[in-house]
Amino acid sequence: MNPRALRYLDWVLVVSTLCLIIGGAVILYSATRTFSHPWAFIRIRAVHALAGTLLLVVFAAVDYRTLARAWRPLLVITLLLLAGVDVLGRTAQGAQRWIPLGPFSFQPSELAKLLLIVTLATHLDGHREITSWRQIVPLLAHAGIPIFLIVQQPDLGTAMVVAAIFTAMLFAAGAPLRAMAGLGAAAAAAAPLLWQMLHDYQRKRLIVFIDPGIDPQGAGYALIQSKIAVGSGQLFGKGLLQGTQNLLHFIPEQHTDFIFTVVGEELGFLGAIVMLTLFALWLWRAGTIATQAKDRLGMLMSVGVVTMIAFHLFVNVGMTVGLMPITGIPLPFISHGGSALVVMLAACGLLINVGIRRKKILF
Numbered sequence: 001m002n003p004r005a006l007r008y009l010d011w012v013l014v015v016s017t018l019c020l021i022i023g024g025a026v027i028l029y030s031a032t033r034t035f036s037h038p039w040a041f042i043r044i045r046a047v048h049a050l051a052g053t054l055l056l057v058v059f060a061a062v063d064y065r066t067l068a069r070a071w072r073p074l075l076v077i078t079l080l081l082l083a084g085v086d087v088l089g090r091t092a093q094g095a096q097r098w099i100p101l102g103p104f105s106f107q108p109s110e111l112a113k114l115l116l117i118v119t120l121a122t123h124l125d126g127h128r129e130i131t132s133w134r135q136i137v138p139l140l141a142h143a144g145i146p147i148f149l150i151v152q153q154p155d156l157g158t159a160m161v162v163a164a165i166f167t168a169m170l171f172a173a174g175a176p177l178r179a180m181a182g183l184g185a186a187a188a189a190a191a192p193l194l195w196q197m198l199h200d201y202q203r204k205r206l207i208v209f210i211d212p213g214i215d216p217q218g219a220g221y222a223l224i225q226s227k228i229a230v231g232s233g234q235l236f237g238k239g240l241l242q243g244t245q246n247l248l249h250f251i252p253e254q255h256t257d258f259i260f261t262v263v264g265e266e267l268g269f270l271g272a273i274v275m276l277t278l279f280a281l282w283l284w285r286a287g288t289i290a291t292q293a294k295d296r297l298g299m300l301m302s303v304g305v306v307t308m309i310a311f312h313l314f315v316n317v318g319m320t321v322g323l324m325p326i327t328g329i330p331l332p333f334i335s336h337g338g339s340a341l342v343v344m345l346a347a348c349g350l351l352i353n354v355g356i357r358r359k360k361i362l363f
Helices: 003-008 011-032 038-061 064-069 071-088 108-125 133-151 156-172 177-189 191-197 200-210 221-232 260-292 296-320 338-356
Strands: 090-092 095-101 104-106
Touching: 003 338, 011 038, 011 260, 011 338, 038 338, 064 071, 064 108, 064 296, 064 338, 071 095, 071 108, 071 133, 104 338, 108 133, 108 156, 108 296, 108 338, 133 156, 133 177, 156 177, 156 296, 177 191, 221 260, 221 296, 260 296, 260 338, 296 338
Parallel strands: none
Antiparallel strands: 090 095, 095 104
16 A cells, blocks of 8 residues: 555544444443353454454555456355355354354355445446446346345345345446336335245244234344333433343343444433444545545445445344334444454445545555
8 A cells, every 4th residue: 555545544434433343342341241251252352353453454455446356256255155154154043144263153144245345336337327127137136146145044134234235336326217216116026025035033023113012022022122221221321331121131132233222221312322423424434435436436335335334323223212123233333243343344444445545646
């Protein structure tokens, strides 16, 4: 990397990312402090944060156009990793999503999101004008095959993220509105088939989203307790490490999917606003990088990363307060989950990569 490029480093993006990671470690400790080995979660998070930072540096240093030239091998690697879960994967909580690597586990679907951003951006950049279905169908296959493999694990949440990334990048690439409307209509028409493909617990999650009282001790339990915890924090919260819903383990998966309940209960409305403001700063700077990218390829990659983080944030916070169905999507930089944290830091590196190369005079 040219040292002069550092003058174009987006420090607001870097600092907001750092604040979210540090804040996430504090919230994670609060969520796990009554577990058998609470500091183990912090040590594991530190290892993942270090690995993610190294990947951030790599993705920032290697010119994104160089990554783009390797898009076909990267796509093959993505498909092989997703398909390999069926052979090498470890099953946990009824899902086969992880490949064991010694004492750690690796979730290929997380890496697939970032690699698909790179490969889709390159594929889309090869079509300066997207005017016909002949051009759109190969793009649909590009995203559709990985989505199918992810749904098979089953991981509906990640499949939704990939679908959102594809839709946003296709729109940013200039796909006509009639084509976007056609895709929306096709998705709506396929909804009954998709409903039949869902597992029973996934159907129950969608049903209790409409009315948690249908099964208050079963599928609706987590949502009811989540809303109680967030609401009980009121304006100022009960105090860090003082959350009773958290302390007494009323909330399932309080350190992963429902970690925002810890923020709401212990830090209150004001604490939640501070955290959401940090995310807003992050998304603002990431969006600025997308609009200032020196070429269409960099813009598309940035749009993909922004969509990934924004979708995670909106769905995770939304499902915690009952505005979205429970899908198991983690809160970026906050939730416990090594693969997600490493990939999101690598995605930050990709954004930095595009941002520091926006001035053509440097390279």
